[in-house]
Amino acid sequence: MWFAGLILIWPLPLSKWIVNAWEDVNTSFFFFDISFIALIVWFALFAFRVDISPPRDEPLRFNRARQKIYAYNFKYRWWNPFERWRVVPVAYDWSQVRAEAWKQRGATAQGGVIIKWGVMLSIVAPGTNKVIDRFHLSTMGADEHAWAYVCTYMQQGPSALPPPGEPQDPNTVPWYNLALRLAPNVKWPEAMDIESRTAP
Template identity: 30%
Template sequence: MFSDIASFIFYFLLLLPVFYFVVSGFRSVLFEPRGAPVRFNRKRQKVYVYEYQRSVWPWKRWPVVIKVFDWADIQGERVQLAGHADWGHRIYCAVCKPGTYEVVDRFVLAWTVGNLRDAYGLWSHCCHYMEARPVPKNPLLTDKPADWTPFRTVRWPSDVERESTTATGMM
């Protein structure tokens, strides 16, 4: 009798982490947007980043945090990845203290692209847009990643939606 209860407790404790990782994995695959959506507002010289703040508990709600940065404080960083499933070049935006290169925050501008020319071209495209210089009419990256789930929706709060898409008015 005691060995049955002990083996049940042992297997339950063994399966608990498996259950945790399965629930976390399904939640991030089905509901979390791919990457952090970013909006550039040239008139305000602001960059808006939409990020999920994951919780340790997969069944708890993951709040959305909207971060707003000044364009003048952002530096581009290119990182080359050489992993099994993730290889190529990734562009990060490092947010620095004004007038310095001390990084206070960082977000992903573009997930992995396989071509160095495309990575630099994407950063150049963003710089040209924000500095009101001519931007190429043809899209830089034409392939749209397959998003097979309808649950990955990005819903900007209405006040941030208005601020990030207009030239005047404050939040």
């Protein structure tokens, strides 16, 4: 997206537009040009921030001993490139967690169809079904199998599951992914980091 923003900006003949607008005394066209340039600049800023502001990963931690879920939650508003986007780590009781399967259809420019799917974890207010927060568990991946694995771990423990693979460092990114290499590292608050990895 960052490169798309740069491609849109660099060929703009700004000076020619301004000169022509004043020579023709066509102020409505001049203000249209300025508005268009402002829109392109906004898009470039937005594209740049979308690439480098989110952390390298947004991990979830499940603590069976405490019966809690911990989420490295990234908060942003896409329409405001000047707002400070930030990570707000949160913790919820396991009893508040629900799973929602989702599927989304989209059309391509060539007339094809793109289908995306995944599992979203929804957090409900205690004693209600009102959703107060959501996190992605999987996208175009293991789907219900990932949810079944998590449920089995939280309810029965690791002995009921096949041995997990080697843990992956969320800050390890491919060398060729410039956006992820510029993105901030995952760094849990110290107290939450300790709590999420230990028993009460």
